[in-house]
Amino acid sequence: MSQPIVIIGSGFASYQLVKTIRRQDSQQAITVITADSGDDYAKPDLSHVFTKGQSAEDLIKMSADEFAKSHDITLLRHSRVESIDAAQKTLRCNGETIVYGQLVLATGAKAFVPPIDGDAAERIITLNGLEEYRGAQAELAKAKSVLVIGAGLIGSEIAMDLASADRHVILTDRAETLLPGLLPGFISSQLFQSLGNQGVKLELGTLVEQLQQGGEHISVRLRNGHEYFVDAVVCAAGLKPNIQLALEAGLKTNRGIVVDRQLRTSTADIFALGDCAEIEGHLLPFLQPILMSANALAKTLLGQDSDVTLPPMMVKVKTPHLPIQLSGNTSRADANWQMNANSEGMTARAFDEEKKLIGFVVTGGHMKQAFSLLRELPPRI
Known part of the structure; x- marks a missing residue:
């Protein structure tokens, strides 16, 4: 055998x-x-x-x-x-x-946790797996206010979910925009507005400098000088x-x-x-x-050598108040964007200098456009 x-x-x-x-x-x-x-x-x-x-x-x-x-x-x-x-x-x-x-x-x-000063830094929660959530679920269940560090894909999803569950949420990131590695600015700003409409306090372009125990709460100090008190801190910084x-x-x-x-x-x-x-x-x-x-x-x-070949793949941003799907190169600085928007949502196509489609983002009611656009993109690997 x-x-x-x-x-x-x-x-x-x-x-x-x-x-x-x-x-x-x-x-x-x-x-x-x-x-x-x-x-x-x-x-x-x-x-x-x-x-x-x-x-x-x-x-x-x-x-x-x-x-x-x-x-x-x-x-x-x-x-x-x-x-x-x-x-x-x-x-x-x-x-x-x-x-x-x-x-x-x-x-x-x-999970990456940036270095943060203060005696409450050890209370930072990460949710990168079942075991981590199992260990933190009791604290998160009773928390009424939560600081979320990291405004990328997972951080933004968690922030929206917490806000939808009636938590007061502060979302912070050193980047100036939400999902900077995935979304162009004009889509990121829509997500910013959607989270803001839910009551999420957005603190972008700054860092968490200190987390201190403050009685039953955690005292948060940001580099921009703003201070908050929260019940829990979740890090989704990568x-x-x-x-x-x-x-x-x-x-x-x-x-x-x-x-x-x-x-x-x-x-x-x-x-x-x-x-x-x-x-x-x-x-x-x-x-x-x-x-x-x-x-x-x-x-x-099992004995049949097989290369990995990856076609264009969809990324779904699980933010129900602003559903987003995207694929391809959507963060390229020199991309030329063509947009079609109405009250239902937006379809945004990214083209290179040769006018070839290199990526797209669809939101809201425009999701049905995603798979036809996906077929137009070149393979990733």
Whole structure:
């Protein structure tokens, strides 16, 4: 019998890979090692837990034991891999040696928290996974006011959801606009207005300098001199790929774990998938590229080398008061934009100097335009 495929991590990338392998091969031995509970859940649902009044348990689609039994895998929960010996094709976990035939690093990414002074900095909450939400849900359930650090995709979604759940919300970012890496200014300003109409206090172009305990509250001081009192602080300032294990194993790393188009690392029989993987210089944290990468990797692991080919992909901004979908290069400074707007929403197309479509953004009632525009875009990788 062949040695098992060992996967480190139990997030969307890992479990999608397991599902895809099982559709093609019911006999291949698979071992999943995770530092978490191993329960199967949809991470994007974390952006809407407040309006839906959901607990961490409500988000679980299948318990770890159920998932392991259903897909016939060995699942080591609450376990950490201590080291990888690529030459011997072994790893150390829980003080034991585990042999692998092929190893997949699906170690994900951790939430980035900027350095902030003050004795309440340790109270900063991150919501980058089920375990983090489980640990913070009681505090967030009773909080009436929340500071959200980071006005990117996740921060803006969480801020809107909190406001919709009748929390007083302050949203801050060092950037001058919302979602600066995704949205052109004229769309970002619409989202700014939508959040403002909900009562969200927007503090952009500044930094959180200090968080101090103030009785039952947290005293917030911003660099622009403004001060607030809140009950909780949530940080959604970005993600940093978890590359330490790969680095210690001698694999090539950059921002993420460097892989080729077949998701192979610099070392034979070791692959990387998901938020931790850097494919030809790209970090691709959205669900669709991870899904397509898992589909290609499953074939490769089962003996049919398969390149990852990514078509244009849609990004959905889950802000119900201003629904937004986009694709392509929507943050290019020299893009020429053509806009069609009415009372229902907007369709904005971005063109390059050769008048070729390079991206688009649709809002509100114009969502139906998205998929026809998507077909006009060139492949991403």
